Amino acid sequence: MGALLQVRNLRTAFPSANGPLPVVDDVSFDVSRGEVLALVGESGSGKSMTAFSALRLVPKPGRVVSGQVLLDGVDLLGLSVGEMRKVRGARIAMIFQEPMTCLNPVVPVGSQVIEAIQLHEDVSNADARARTRELFAEVGIPDPDARLDAYPHQLSGGLKQRVMIAMALSTRPEMLIADEPTTALDVTVQAQILALLRDLQKERNAAILLITHDLGIVNELADRVAVMYAGKLVEVADRETLLTNPLHPYTQGLLRSIPALSPPGQPLPEIPGVVPPPAEWPKGCRFSTRCDMCFEPCADTFPTELASDTGRRVWCHHVELNGGATDMRPRSDSRMAERAGPSVGRGGEEGA
């Protein structure tokens, strides 16, 4: 049986004076039941646009140009608008960064969850209310009976995000897309929400596509990680491999520039420059303009995908498969091999 969500060669573009500009370019990945895949990247990498494309929520005038988004084998891109509406919210639910902007400020939060349930299922008011109360208790909202009638402004940021999670879970979705679910929260509240998502995921065996820029959150929640840069995937690996032995120079740079891992008093290793706008993306490797290891083929030729038997995928001219295709290593004749070993991501300094 294939993965629950299979994204195949997805390409999403916005029109421009010089023709369509792809902001998601030939992206393919799977998310299985019971698995958390983290889609990681900086702003402008296309990570959120990938999720919007999968849900067919790309803001106009952008549109999905080609590719497939298979949910249990059915291509969502081929569904009618009405059929898609039945998938969204019911089979695939979403949690966004800003709970305040997702909740209606003039409707009690309980009623909003009840509305979501009744939109997809034919249940009585009393049953929907009872289920909402249960969900509130399950996501750790204290005093759930009283909170059903509370308005969004009466709840803290953490509680509002719990309401959003309750709403997302209310239709028992198979797939959850969480777009920066804790970015707007304080760190102590974030820890609580991460623990909640981890527990819920275990209990419900849901598939989660987690979109984040924070590698700490990746470590807390993800099973596998896909790193995006300028509309393209650059590296896909399981969590531990990616954090301890990243192979793509961009992934390595991201990990190195985390301040907590740098000895105080020394310059932080930085990635020079900024993510170029889509109109200025290089023809070859998208990262070549900022890569300190850029060599002759990088700027002109896009690196082909390398895939190992273990499911690792890397797009970089510096990387090769090792003998049995079980893993990868820096190409022995490349500059990357000269650089000090794979200890880049060994963290664990922070914390008490």
Add this chain to the structure above:
Amino acid sequence: MSTSSESLLRVSNLTTWYPIKQGLLRRTTGFVQAATDVSFEIAPGRTLALVGESGCGKSTVGRSVLRLESPQQGQVHFEGDDLLTLPVDEMIAARQRIQIIFQDPMASLDPRMRVRDQIAEGMKSFGIGENAEDRKERVANLLKRVQLDPAAMDRYPHEFSGGQRQRICIARALAVEPRLIVCDESVSALDVSIQAQILNLLRELQEEMGLSYLFITHDLSVVRYLAHDVAVMYLGKIVEQGPTERIFESPAHPYTKALLSAIPSIDPARRGAAPPVLGDVPSPSDPPKGCHFHPRCSEVMDRCRVDAPPVVTLPEGESRCFLSEEGS
């Protein structure tokens, strides 16, 4: 905290409360206790990080130092002056020596002004530079110093990326040759690779010019890299402060411990730890009795619910906790 003659900024017992006015007569019915009895000092060329979660009062403290708020009590000693008692014209003059950089550069830059005019504006009002030509040259040098192309001076803020805009804000702050810069979440909105660039820039500028920073942030991983000293705030009070290494290696206050262990680690061996504290930060308009942290504290004792703990001096720094008292 011990007073040293060399401190550039010494804040003592600063209290800034915002009145809550209600009803037809706008009577004051209560106070948002944003900052209460806050004391700290910063020496020349040093960085103090003021850390805490949203609503803890850290930005209020930063703004109070510049007198952008009106504190009810306390002193802000800066290079020999008590800023809170200075006449308004002298206070405005003093702001040449203290600048502030905010989180969102797009909101703090004027969208209709060229970069050159925004940077030169402060110089003009403080009489820096002999004439327009001289100021233009200074602007060019400042832009070079923050690693932007001097030709950028004729462009508008919207033509730059977030990181570049923050560089412009830094150049604008530097233009009036300050001694202290208050950085209020100045790198929080930036991507991690850009954040590293700005942090490096701030550090280089400090080494070159002997600048001091009051670095206000919620992000502890940045603090460890940049700050010499750390002050942790919770619901309006500094609960612990001391040298950065000591705070990270052996935090004394239960809140500091909770805050540190809540940071998601990127060490694959460390994952799935239970959240260190439950619940949300209570409202600063109605803080809990006794120790403000007691409803969320894992080491709470009976007296914490009744009495506010005193400031206890530690071998390095201080802590506002009964447990520290017993330990000393």
